Amino acid sequence: MPDPSRVTRRDFITAPVAGHARAADFWLRVHRQIMACRFEIVLPGEAGGATPLAREALDYADRLEEVMTIFRDTSELSRVNRGGHAGPVVVGPVLFAVLALCAEVHRETDGAFDVTSTPLSRCWGFLGREPRLPAPGEIEQARSVVGMQHVRLDREGCSVSFDRPGVSLNLGAIGKGYALDRLGALLQRRGVRRVLLSAGSSSILASGGHAEPWQVDLRSTVIDERLARLHLAHGAVGTSGAGEQFVEVDGVRYGHVIDPRTGCPAGGVLSASVITTDAASADALSTAFLIGGPDLAQRYCSTHPDVIALITLDDGSRRPRTFGAYPGVRMTHG
Structure with missing residues (x-):
């Protein structure tokens, strides 16, 4: 079983487990395939009575998919x-x-x-x-x-x-985070205070970690080493990466992340992670910063409190550039 004291990007891909735990603790995990990924709700063992509420929350996620999917x-x-x-x-x-x-x-x-x-x-x-x-x-x-x-x-x-034919909307870069926010709000209304929710390999929403923070490891999808360790009391983490899809023409590699402002693939950034109050914003901003790079991340964080951006450049460097601040997290690099 993966170490229950931390969550890594790789753990999210294989077996999401989360939390910073005392040795005697155990965790309850309720999960389901929704929006083409694994939605999971992690509860402390003593909150076993909340398991039906977790299932109810996942039922709600199913209904949200019916609203937002293309x-x-x-x-x-x-x-x-x-x-x-x-x-x-x-x-x-x-x-x-x-x-x-x-x-x-x-x-x-x-x-x-x-x-x-x-x-x-x-x-x-x-x-x-x-x-x-x-x-x-x-x-x-x-x-x-x-x-x-x-x-x-x-x-x-x-x-x-x-305003014209041919326009279409796709919420793939924000829908999972928005669903996590709605599920988190539902569980909070029902009295569930300590919980970690995740969607796939890119989105986390945490609450109730003030006394025992949730420990999250951020890893690049390309660089096989830890970029940062987060001790998250509350809030959300969203990560976007350059991925593996590309086309190469005359020695030039074009990645799958398209800059909508130019119509051409963005470049120069391997991954972008955002820590903020809600999962929808974290997901959307991580996508934006993957495209806009450190200049956009720095400009945005300088005018928006409670947002941290970690940008890993495609320049051979190993340490991400960090901008902004968020009071719900303590972070160490590497």
Whole structure:
């Protein structure tokens, strides 16, 4: 069994376990496959009575997937993508809230975070896992339908519309984190105070670690060594990495992370991790900083309190560059 005193990026991929524990403690893990990854809720052993609440929370996550996925024709988001160009599509408060957050993060990251960028990923072949180098005209055609400026959010009518055909929304870079936030809020309302929630290999939400912090190890997906150790009392961690999909043409390697502002793959950053109050923001910002690099991370953190960014550059260095501050965590590098 993995060491129950810490969580690493590799542990998340194989067997998520978490927490800083006394030797006599044991942990209860309730998990399910949701949003194409493992959602897990970790409770201290003495909280065994909360197991039904954990299952209820995962049921809620199933319902959230039905709202936010693009892989089911019946989802709310698919309905918006089909009809948004023809006029306003009325949506529920959950979808509207997450789209409003997307618009806010897009604006505050100078467009580096953009949930309309799917046409670019399709253009480069990464969506179908058949990467290729597109012609400049193809990139420009895809860019013509990318950008939150093409999305209209009517708060009064709780509706969404697009200003042209071809625009589509994909919440893959924020949906898991948003779901963790909703699950965490549900469990808090039901009296569950100490809990760690995770989604796949990239998203964590923790609470109740003031006396015994949750210990989290951050590892790059490329550099096989620990980047930092976090002692997390409360808050969220989101990590984005350059990954393995790429296309190489004339000796030039193009990765799968597309900068929506240029239409071309971003480069120079191996991984970006964000620690902040909520998992949706942590996920979205880690994606933005993977694209925008240390300049964007430094600029954002200088004007937004309670955010830490760790940026690992693709320059042979081993130590991530760190920006910002967050009171809910104590961090050591390496």
